[in-house]
Amino acid sequence: MPTHDNHLISVTTRIGLLLIDGFALMSYASFIEPFRAANSLAGRALYEWVHIAPGGEGALASNGARLVADAGIGEAIDCDMLFVFAAGDPAAFRDDACFAWLRTMARRGVPIGGVSGGPFLLARAGLLANRRATIHWEHVVALQSEFPDLMLEQGLYVIDRDRMTCAGGTAGLDLAMWLIARDQGSVLAARVGEWFIGAGPRDPDRAQRTDLAARHGSTNPRLLLMLEAMEQAIEEPIEREHLARRAGVSLRQLERLSSAHLGASVAETYLSIRLDRAMELLRSTGMSVTEVAMASGFRSPAHFSRRFRRRFGTSPRRQTK
Numbered sequence: 001m002p003t004h005d006n007h008l009i010s011v012t013t014r015i016g017l018l019l020i021d022g023f024a025l026m027s028y029a030s031f032i033e034p035f036r037a038a039n040s041l042a043g044r045a046l047y048e049w050v051h052i053a054p055g056g057e058g059a060l061a062s063n064g065a066r067l068v069a070d071a072g073i074g075e076a077i078d079c080d081m082l083f084v085f086a087a088g089d090p091a092a093f094r095d096d097a098c099f100a101w102l103r104t105m106a107r108r109g110v111p112i113g114g115v116s117g118g119p120f121l122l123a124r125a126g127l128l129a130n131r132r133a134t135i136h137w138e139h140v141v142a143l144q145s146e147f148p149d150l151m152l153e154q155g156l157y158v159i160d161r162d163r164m165t166c167a168g169g170t171a172g173l174d175l176a177m178w179l180i181a182r183d184q185g186s187v188l189a190a191r192v193g194e195w196f197i198g199a200g201p202r203d204p205d206r207a208q209r210t211d212l213a214a215r216h217g218s219t220n221p222r223l224l225l226m227l228e229a230m231e232q233a234i235e236e237p238i239e240r241e242h243l244a245r246r247a248g249v250s251l252r253q254l255e256r257l258s259s260a261h262l263g264a265s266v267a268e269t270y271l272s273i274r275l276d277r278a279m280e281l282l283r284s285t286g287m288s289v290t291e292v293a294m295a296s297g298f299r300s301p302a303h304f305s306r307r308f309r310r311r312f313g314t315s316p317r318r319q320t321k
């Protein structure tokens with residue numbers, strides 16, 4: 001928990017920022033900017049940071065911006081906390097030297113965190129064993145597939161002893177403000193929130209995505225039960241009759257509700273949900289079209305491709321990395 005204001009850390013805290021090519025600039029900025037604001041508001045250097053990249057020269061953000069690195073992996077970097085920033089397809093990052101360096105830093109007692117896709121790299125390095133963690137929702141399927149025993153949660157950020165994981169995006173600000181409150185007190189943390197136009201710390205367990213009703217534009221309780229069942233059974237689709245039983249209505253009534261509130265039949269709604277998941281997998285993982293087809297409940301890649309093209313107007317192969 002954050003410290004009380006009369007138990008503050010007065011020394012400068014040094015933060016290591018390991019940037020992997022393709023990292024999201026939003027995730028990076030929302031995390032580091034609160035520390036800059038804390039320095040400005042306090043009138044002294046409470047925090048400083050060092051940029052690190054695998055090659056030691058710099059890292060390319062997802063929008064094409066390049067940040068110059070101060071150091072490379074393998075170097076003896078003095079930091080009090082280390083955070084790994086990755087996005088795009090973190091599952092494709094397989095740098096054994098980087099993983100070994102992260103393990104070395106962990107053995108030295110440095111608390112280590114992962115932001116956006118960064119937790120994937122921590123898992124690959126073996127640093128999330130027996131610890132709770134979170135990750136950006138678009139990487140959940142790939143991460144769970146490779147690490148089925150990982151104690152994965154769906155919140156904005158998770159702190160479990162010396163590991164900190166964050167979903168990225170604007171959730172970086174929430175984690176940074178928690179750390180500022182812990183180290184420098186709630187008063188300064190509140191001023192930092194004000195600095196960012198009324199931003200206040202959100203509950204770390206808050207869901208990353210909007211709820212079912214907002215995503216699908218319906219508050220009908222029967223349909224919400226159906227939609228929940230659909231989203232929980234993508235790889236092995238449920239028969240319409242079973243969905244009706246889950247919703248507590250007859251199939252005929254469920255079809256009428258779906259048509260009236262969602263503008264589509266039950267089967268069409270389910271197909272859209274599965275194809276949306278397929279698009280997420282194609283964009284955020286290195287899975288092949290065949291693997292994505294199977295993970296989305298299609299037994300025939302050719303049938304999947306036809307349905308995908310009809311929905312999105314393009315071939316699924318054009319979306320693969």
